[in-house]
Amino acid sequence: MGFFSLKAKCSICGKDIGLNRYRLSKSKEWICPRCIKLAGGPKYVDVYHMTSEDIKKQIEDPSLRVNCCPNILPEKERRIVQNRKAGIACCPKCGSQSIQAYKKGFSAGKAAVGAYLVGPLGIAAGGIGSKKTVVVCLNCGHKWKL
Numbered sequence: 001m002g003f004f005s006l007k008a009k010c011s012i013c014g015k016d017i018g019l020n021r022y023r024l025s026k027s028k029e030w031i032c033p034r035c036i037k038l039a040g041g042p043k044y045v046d047v048y049h050m051t052s053e054d055i056k057k058q059i060e061d062p063s064l065r066v067n068c069c070p071n072i073l074p075e076k077e078r079r080i081v082q083n084r085k086a087g088i089a090c091c092p093k094c095g096s097q098s099i100q101a102y103k104k105g106f107s108a109g110k111a112a113v114g115a116y117l118v119g120p121l122g123i124a125a126g127g128i129g130s131k132k133t134v135v136v137c138l139n140c141g142h143k144w145k146l
């Protein structure tokens with residue numbers, strides 16, 4: 001005990017689980033994806049406030065299921081949601097904030113002069129305004145229009 005282990009046991013079904021597991025922040029327990037599913041899926045399991053006891057009850061009695069918003073998202077999607085909430089523009093694909101906006105119509109040569117890097121907030125606030133703005137993610141290369 002006392003060291004981080006890759007192995008954990010599901011607090012509900014008792015099975016050994018690997019890294020594909022959910023952490024209950026309140027009770028510091030691990031839950032396997034199968035038990036999350038039995039309880040109605042990630043949408044209905046509030047891992048931040050529920051304990052394995054609560055989830056067990058919910059598995060036995062589906063009427064207890066409440067659609068809770070802080071559902072569990074993979075790290076990547078969570079980052080994107082957090083950025084959106086904070087009004088920070090980010091790549092819709094990878095969540096990176098390293099994005100660059102270009103005015104459409106610039107050729108590659110002109111882009112070197114005409115391209116401008118804007119702060120993430122600038123994009124979010126529509127600071128660039130025009131619908132002809134193309135944003136490129138510097139992390140994954142994804143391109144999209146504003």
Ligand SMILES: [Zn+2]
Nearest residue numbers: 010013032035
């Ligand atoms: Zn389980």
Ligand SMILES: [Zn+2]
Nearest residue numbers: 091094137140
């Ligand atoms: Zn990206």
